[in-house]
Amino acid sequence: MGRTNFLGEFEELLLTMVLIIGEEAYGNTVVKAIKEHQGRDVNLSSVHITLYRLEEKGFLESYMGGATKARGGRKKRYFKITNAGKVLLQEMKDSRTNLWKLAPQLNFSS
Amino acid sequence: MSRRPPYLFTRFFKWYCKPYLQEAILGDLEEQFDEDCQQYGSLRAKRRFIWTVLRFFRPGITRSIFGTQKLNYLGMFKHNILITIRGFKRHKTVFGINLVGLITSLTCVLFSAIWINDELQKDRFHEDSDRLFQVYSRFENTDGITVWQGVTGLLESEIEEQIPQVELSGVSTDVHEYSLSVNNKRFKAQGRFGDEDYLKIFNYPLIKGEKEALADPSNILITESMAERMFGEEDPIGKNITWHFWNSEKSFRVAGILQDLTPATSDPFEFILPWTFYHDELISFKGWGNYYGRVVVKLDDLSNKELIEKKINEIFRSNNDNEQVELFLTNYSDQYLYGNYENGQQAGGRIDYVYLAMVVACFILIIACINFINLSTAFASLKTKEIGVKKTFGASKVQLAFQFFMESMLLSTISIIIAILLVGLLLEPFNHITGKELELVFEWKLLTMVLLFIPIIGLIAGMFPAIYLSGLEVISALKSKSKITGGAWSRKVLVFVQFTLSIVLIVSTLIVSQQVDFALNKNLGYDRDNLLYFLREGQILENSEAFAVELNNIPGVKLVSQSGFSIGPGLQNRTGGISWEGKGEDQQVQFWENSGDALSVEIIGLELVDGRFFNEKLNTEENSIIFNETAIHIMGLEDPVGKVVEHYTGKKTIVGVVKDFTTESLHNPIEPAMFHYKPDKAHYFIIKIAKGQELQTISEIESVYKSFNPNYPFDARFIDQDYQAMYDSEMRVAKLSKLFSGLAILISCLGLFGLTIFQVQRKVKEIGIKKVLGAESWKLAVSMTYEFTKSVLLSLFVALPVSYFIGAKWLESFASSIQLEWWFFCLAGLMALLIAWITVSSQTWKAASANPVDSLKDE
Numbered sequence: 017m018g019r020t021n022f023l024g025e026f027e028e029l030l031l032t033m034v035l036i037i038g039e040e041a042y043g044n045t046v047v048k049a050i051k052e053h054q055g056r057d058v059n060l061s062s063v064h065i066t067l068y069r070l071e072e073k074g075f076l077e078s079y080m081g082g083a084t085k086a087r088g089g090r091k092k093r094y095f096k097i098t099n100a101g102k103v104l105l106q107e108m109k110d111s112r113t114n115l116w117k118l119a120p121q122l123n124f125s126s
Numbered sequence: 127m128s129r130r131p132p133y134l135f136t137r138f139f140k141w142y143c144k145p146y147l148q149e150a151i152l153g154d155l156e157e158q159f160d161e162d163c164q165q166y167g168s169l170r171a172k173r174r175f176i177w178t179v180l181r182f183f184r185p186g187i188t189r190s191i192f193g194t195q196k197l198n199y200l201g202m203f204k205h206n207i208l209i210t211i212r213g214f215k216r217h218k219t220v221f222g223i224n225l226v227g228l229i230t231s232l233t234c235v236l237f238s239a240i241w242i243n244d245e246l247q248k249d250r251f252h253e254d255s256d257r258l259f260q261v262y263s264r265f266e267n268t269d270g271i272t273v274w275q276g277v278t279g280l281l282e283s284e285i286e287e288q289i290p291q292v293e294l295s296g297v298s299t300d301v302h303e304y305s306l307s308v309n310n311k312r313f314k315a316q317g318r319f320g321d322e323d324y325l326k327i328f329n330y331p332l333i334k335g336e337k338e339a340l341a342d343p344s345n346i347l348i349t350e351s352m353a354e355r356m357f358g359e360e361d362p363i364g365k366n367i368t369w370h371f372w373n374s375e376k377s378f379r380v381a382g383i384l385q386d387l388t389p390a391t392s393d394p395f396e397f398i399l400p401w402t403f404y405h406d407e408l409i410s411f412k413g414w415g416n417y418y419g420r421v422v423v424k425l426d427d428l429s430n431k432e433l434i435e436k437k438i439n440e441i442f443r444s445n446n447d448n449e450q451v452e453l454f455l456t457n458y459s460d461q462y463l464y465g466n467y468e469n470g471q472q473a474g475g476r477i478d479y480v481y482l483a484m485v486v487a488c489f490i491l492i493i494a495c496i497n498f499i500n501l502s503t504a505f506a507s508l509k510t511k512e513i514g515v516k517k518t519f520g521a522s523k524v525q526l527a528f529q530f531f532m533e534s535m536l537l538s539t540i541s542i543i544i545a546i547l548l549v550g551l552l553l554e555p556f557n558h559i560t561g562k563e564l565e566l567v568f569e570w571k572l573l574t575m576v577l578l579f580i581p582i583i584g585l586i587a588g589m590f591p592a593i594y595l596s597g598l599e600v601i602s603a604l605k606s607k608s609k610i611t612g613g614a615w616s617r618k619v620l621v622f623v624q625f626t627l628s629i630v631l632i633v634s635t636l637i638v639s640q641q642v643d644f645a646l647n648k649n650l651g652y653d654r655d656n657l658l659y660f661l662r663e664g665q666i667l668e669n670s671e672a673f674a675v676e677l678n679n680i681p682g683v684k685l686v687s688q689s690g691f692s693i694g695p696g697l698q699n700r701t702g703g704i705s706w707e708g709k710g711e712d713q714q715v716q717f718w719e720n721s722g723d724a725l726s727v728e729i730i731g732l733e734l735v736d737g738r739f740f741n742e743k744l745n746t747e748e749n750s751i752i753f754n755e756t757a758i759h760i761m762g763l764e765d766p767v768g769k770v771v772e773h774y775t776g777k778k779t780i781v782g783v784v785k786d787f788t789t790e791s792l793h794n795p796i797e798p799a800m801f802h803y804k805p806d807k808a809h810y811f812i813i814k815i816a817k818g819q820e821l822q823t824i825s826e827i828e829s830v831y832k833s834f835n836p837n838y839p840f841d842a843r844f845i846d847q848d849y850q851a852m853y854d855s856e857m858r859v860a861k862l863s864k865l866f867s868g869l870a871i872l873i874s875c876l877g878l879f880g881l882t883i884f885q886v887q888r889k890v891k892e893i894g895i896k897k898v899l900g901a902e903s904w905k906l907a908v909s910m911t912y913e914f915t916k917s918v919l920l921s922l923f924v925a926l927p928v929s930y931f932i933g934a935k936w937l938e939s940f941a942s943s944i945q946l947e948w949w950f951f952c953l954a955g956l957m958a959l960l961i962a963w964i965t966v967s968s969q970t971w972k973a974a975s976a977n978p979v980d981s982l983k984d985e
Contacts, residue, residue, distance in 0.1 A: 042150070042154065043150070043151070043154035044154050044157050044158055044161075047158070059177075059178055059181050060154060060155065060158060060178050060181075060182075061178055061181035061182040061184070061187070062181070064147075064151055064154070064182070064187070065184065065186050065187065068147075068186060069186070080149070080150065083153075084157075086156070086157050086160050087153035087154070087156045087157045087160075088152075088153065088156050090149050090150070090152055090153030090156070091149055091150065091153060092150060092153055092154070093149075093150030093151075
């Protein structure tokens, strides 16, 4: 993995979340999904900044749309995972599985 | 409760957030706020909103402090530089002319600045130099007031005792050349006598020894390089040096080593001997009427100057009832620049040259700036399209002006860098001309000056084009036939200014060099050619008759005389000790005095008016005296030959009267002079050498000298060398002003050359058509040349009277000077006109004689 292909823990989480949420992925839904699936409170600002960074790295793409009244008629910035993002997630998952195969059986009793 | 998110923080967010992120984020924020309101109530929702907004304030979200649109100042800057450089490339002649002009003038300015700085710093390195004062005497004579530094040596101790306001006072003598010897080896060196306070007042640090050593009359202090010259590697401390003067000698012990004196002192010396020795042993008449000392005082406070002056005069008056002498104080460090006195009043001095240098430097700078202004406005007509287009795109006047300033700044930066390099390279020849030891030191003063110069020149040169060009109307700028007529008129004015300045410089140069030539070649009343002289000392003093006989045997030697005749400043004898029949009670006349043998009058070629020269065969010559005409006139003697006057050595009969002659330099008026017969008191041997074989004769004289005085250096000089040395500063000024005025006219002509190129380029079609219609080439050339001739002629009318006044003022400082002749002005005017014509016609003739087909075919 090159330098750009490296993801931090939070970045990996967000990328996975965007993948899970699919069509409806924007700032607030991501915050809620993390709360829902991980029980973790994250601030909207960190989510946004990380999303923009992932977009810059080319793992996400964004488009504007879906204005609702609740948001004062403002458009949402939807995020979608790119192929590069998908490949990266797959690679990370595979490499982790490989590592686990090398690890001795966990024995919590001893 | 309101369901709206806090307004203040929304505003804050909008203020800092990048615009393209704002909508989505603000939407998300508001959505979250809405949900929170429903879930937790508005208070908690608000708290979370505020917190989130604050958390968003981080890089990546906030906009740049330079503004949302990221105005590309650097880009514009780069663009301007690029345009400028392209402009330089396209108009190489203009660029070259501007560059050469600016570089030359800046080099001149830098040189003058270094020189002026050096002059202004002379003698300022002493501690508290503003509180150091030299005591001067002012003498009221029948023929005016004279001023000099001499006071009685007794004054210093009285000042120390009676005036508590004087912190320190020191007494010394002038610097004189003496010969010193170590183990019978002779050295000539510049030395003075001084007391220990002299060294305390002045900042001449010692490397070894104590300043107090000068209190002991058997000690001597020498400089480092003198010590090396005399003792080489050996430690000089404690060694003996024998000091010789005239026929006395004394041995001194080296008690200290002085650091070599800085070039910043105007009064350098190589050794210093104790004042007590001088005062006790050498001054036979220690009276208040003998002005043998030089006294410097250090005041405790400047405001006490008048009081101290008064007290010093009281001291003087209580010891000497001569009402015609008054003492006064002058700042020690000011003496160098303000050293001239006219009838008792301070009348400039070297400061005049400092001002002159400033004015000339300014002139040259102005001329170069005018070139830039003229050429850039002229060639701006080629830039009108560019300006028009930029203005249509919304460029403001300020932005356009900025572009032109950039251009001139860039040019001035380049020129100043090259000028500094040039100054570094040419410093040695410059030092040679000025006779100084200047160095290019990158101290803060020079750096600030250079850094100030760039914008100042940039502003001066760029101002006119910037204002003028940025103010062009868009429509007329874009129309191809835009008229720039206003510029042509002001260009002529500027050419006029340039040539006025140049002509003033040329005339001044002519006057200066004429005066210097005049002074150097003037008939001084005596014949100073091929007169060799050297000190009468050692064996040639004791066996002078035998030595003279040997000299007379040398074929190239025409006359040998023992005489006191010398022309150097400070080397002359003057006396007031002469009375005559009918002398007024309080009439004080200082006579120039020469003691010598029978030939001492004849050898310097003085012309006899009445009576005879001395005659050695007569045994009565001890009682004879010869005067010059002025002396006879002042004494009011009719039919003087045979009359008797009272000399301080006894009664003397006037045997002859000679024509007047200049005793020092032409700055001094002719003074009364007398010769008396006293060969044993003569200081020098003077030898008249036949023309044509000087070198051989001198070497023969030297070998005779060496056979008498094997341990003495043969130090013979020509009197006219000494005479030229007195005009040193004038000759240097003459050389420098020639150089500078040459450069001034060169730069002016460069500008004129550029303007002509421009004019000719614009008129190429016109010339072509005229030629096709049958106009003759020379007529075309003349008509184009005529336009510039008008400006130059006009500047002649202004410059000539101005330079007349300047020249007349300068010549006033000479007791005898050249007349301002009409041909100086004609010559200068003609030169300027001729140079201008040559410059202009080289271009106009080229254009006028070109084949009209070439200029017309492309239409």
